Amino acid sequence: MKYPEILSISPAPAEFVYAADDTILYALGLGAGGKPDELPFVYEKNLRALPTFAVLMGGGASDFITQGGIDSTRMVHGEQRLTIHKPLPATGRMLTTSRLLGVVDKGKEKGALVIVESAASDAVSGALHATTVITLFCRGDGGFGGPSDGDLPLHAIPDMPHDLDVTIQTLPQQAAIYRLSGDKNPLHIDPEMATSVGFPGPILHGLCTYGIACRAIMQAYCDNDPARIARLDMRFSAPVYPGEAITTRVWRDGSELSFECLIATRGATVIRNGLCVLKD
Amino acid sequence: MKYPEILSISPAPAEFVYAADDTILYALGLGAGGKPDELPFVYEKNLRALPTFAVLMGGGASDFITQGGIDSTRMVHGEQRLTIHKPLPATGRMLTTSRLLGVVDKGKEKGALVIVESAASDAVSGALHATTVITLFCRGDGGFGGPSDGDLPLHAIPDMPHDLDVTIQTLPQQAAIYRLSGDKNPLHIDPEMATSVGFPGPILHGLCTYGIACRAIMQAYCDNDPARIARLDMRFSAPVYPGEAITTRVWRDGSELSFECLIATRGATVIRNGLCVLKD
Numbered sequence: 095m096k097y098p099e100i101l102s103i104s105p106a107p108a109e110f111v112y113a114a115d116d117t118i119l120y121a122l123g124l125g126a127g128g129k130p131d132e133l134p135f136v137y138e139k140n141l142r143a144l145p146t147f148a149v150l151m152g153g154g155a156s157d158f159i160t161q162g163g164i165d166s167t168r169m170v171h172g173e174q175r176l177t178i179h180k181p182l183p184a185t186g187r188m189l190t191t192s193r194l195l196g197v198v199d200k201g202k203e204k205g206a207l208v209i210v211e212s213a214a215s216d217a218v219s220g221a222l223h224a225t226t227v228i229t230l231f232c233r234g235d236g237g238f239g240g241p242s243d244g245d246l247p248l249h250a251i252p253d254m255p256h257d258l259d260v261t262i263q264t265l266p267q268q269a270a271i272y273r274l275s276g277d278k279n280p281l282h283i284d285p286e287m288a289t290s291v292g293f294p295g296p297i298l299h300g301l302c303t304y305g306i307a308c309r310a311i312m313q314a315y316c317d318n319d320p321a322r323i324a325r326l327d328m329r330f331s332a333p334v335y336p337g338e339a340i341t342t343r344v345w346r347d348g349s350e351l352s353f354e355c356l357i358a359t360r361g362a363t364v365i366r367n368g369l370c371v372l373k374d
Numbered sequence: 375m376k377y378p379e380i381l382s383i384s385p386a387p388a389e390f391v392y393a394a395d396d397t398i399l400y401a402l403g404l405g406a407g408g409k410p411d412e413l414p415f416v417y418e419k420n421l422r423a424l425p426t427f428a429v430l431m432g433g434g435a436s437d438f439i440t441q442g443g444i445d446s447t448r449m450v451h452g453e454q455r456l457t458i459h460k461p462l463p464a465t466g467r468m469l470t471t472s473r474l475l476g477v478v479d480k481g482k483e484k485g486a487l488v489i490v491e492s493a494a495s496d497a498v499s500g501a502l503h504a505t506t507v508i509t510l511f512c513r514g515d516g517g518f519g520g521p522s523d524g525d526l527p528l529h530a531i532p533d534m535p536h537d538l539d540v541t542i543q544t545l546p547q548q549a550a551i552y553r554l555s556g557d558k559n560p561l562h563i564d565p566e567m568a569t570s571v572g573f574p575g576p577i578l579h580g581l582c583t584y585g586i587a588c589r590a591i592m593q594a595y596c597d598n599d600p601a602r603i604a605r606l607d608m609r610f611s612a613p614v615y616p617g618e619a620i621t622t623r624v625w626r627d628g629s630e631l632s633f634e635c636l637i638a639t640r641g642a643t644v645i646r647n648g649l650c651v652l653k654d
Contacts, residue, residue, distance in 0.1 A: 115554055119399075122554075128546030128617070130565065136550040137563050266408030270416040271551070274395055274402075283417050285410065337408070 100162035123272030148224035154192020165234030172231035202237030249369035310342035380442035403552030428504035434472020445514030452511035482517030590622035
């Protein structure tokens with residue numbers, strides 16, 4: 095990492111234009127559209143954008159990776175946060191402004207955190223729709239001499255039995271569909287590439303699992319109304335393989351839902367520290 | 375139907391430009407990509423176009439429908455034929471020239487046939503890749519005073535037990551994925567629209583079933599090599615509903631395969647008179 099130079103990188107606003115087919119393709123990438131109650135996410139008539147579609151509008155993290163000299167081959171997506179200020183339109187043109195919230199030096203052995211915030215606003219009206227925060231865990235960049243703290247606080251899951259769980263089956267071709275929305279990293283489709291970096295096979299995009307967790311919550315608590323999602327934060331803790339069934343466990347406390355995601359068949363927890371805040 | 379005016383309609387060549395994502399999206403629309411042996415159809419590295427992708431390059435039939443005064447609300451896709459002269463490139467720019475092969479008057483009660491041939495050639499090299507023939511069954515256009523014969527001959531299925539069958543499960547959201555390749559007819563996704571024209575629910579695109587039959591044959595006889603498919607002709611005989619499993623029955627006679635498709639759970643034959651010719 096180029097430190098302290100990374101602190102002064104200031105990406106130009108990124109434009110994200112999307113038509114109905116883009117909104118639909120994203121929803122299909124999350125496995126939506128197989129049931130009538132999810133029809134509004136995959137049909138241009140009365141189309142509604144899924145809240146997590148906002149994470150594709152980030153754009154700005156790549157400037158920090160490239161210009162900041164991050165070793166992207168050893169970088170993983172650590173945490174994702176999303177605040178929806180105003181539901182996303184079904185089609186639109188967004189301008190996204192990104193800034194560095196901080197870098198954290200966890201030491202040579204562990205790595206570094208790079209935390210980037212992006213704010214997506216309607217390019218015409220200027221209305222702020224979504225703020226996303228991505229935490230990149232850069233395993234090859236520890237020991238750069240920066241601050242050793244500055245991690246964002248993680249939501250604590252209640253120490254009690256969960257209230258409800260929802261299982262969503264992914265498709266063997268789930269990553270192949272999801273990647274058409276833009277993240278073409280071969281790790282998610284190329285068996286040789288995946289084994290070369292130590293996985294038994296291609297892994298599902300973390301943000302696909304993230305979107306599936308949101309679908310699970312929307313089904314269970316929101317009558318599939320995307321306008322009910324105000325916030326969705328969590329940490330990625332293990333890979334998911336396409337074709338696995340993802341179980342989302344939820345603890346409810348009023349409008350605040352704590353959640354975790356697991357793959358029951360192999361006892362792996364793949365999302366931890368989940369927090370979803372609902373709007374009334 | 376405007377007869378004999380329809381006979382002199384001469385559509386301008388249609389351009390069909392496709393990138394890797396288009397080729398991949400088409401394959402995903404047929405349900406491909408869930409198994410390693412179909413990876414070349416959904417991954418841009420060593421990407422191969424499925425032979426039936428050529429049916430999207432037709433383009434020209436729409437001119438005969440609109441300018442020919444066909445009642446498109448009562449029109450159904452009757453038959454599809456495809457001859458591959460040279461395998462489709464993974465990405466490309468095609469020019470398609472279409473001409474009317476004939477119209478047949480089946481009488482006021484039954485309707486009319488409109489038969490259109492389209493030839494797709496590489497826009498740069500001029501090489502002819504595919505010829506498609508579509509037969510539209512226009513139920514609202516019979517009795518226009520045209521010739522009562524001129525049907526293309528239908529392939530006869532051997533009167534003996536079939537050699538092999540392959541069952542491919544479709545997804546509940548199969549039509550939602552397939553329609554992103556261009557055919558946005560609401561009949562394939564809108565429950566209200568589908569029931570208003572007498573179906574219990576949205577039906578799968580006929581050409582999606584057609585492509586799935588080709589996948590079945592390629593799996594069973596071609597090691598999934600698209601270059602082995604030289605010809606694929608058949609007649610649509612009943613609708614398929616997304617989520618059903620399509621069984622393709624094959625009778626082999628050297629390089630000539632006869633086939634039918636059926637939905638075993640309800641005993642419906644959905645494709646008849648199928649003929650697939652293999653290249654060595």
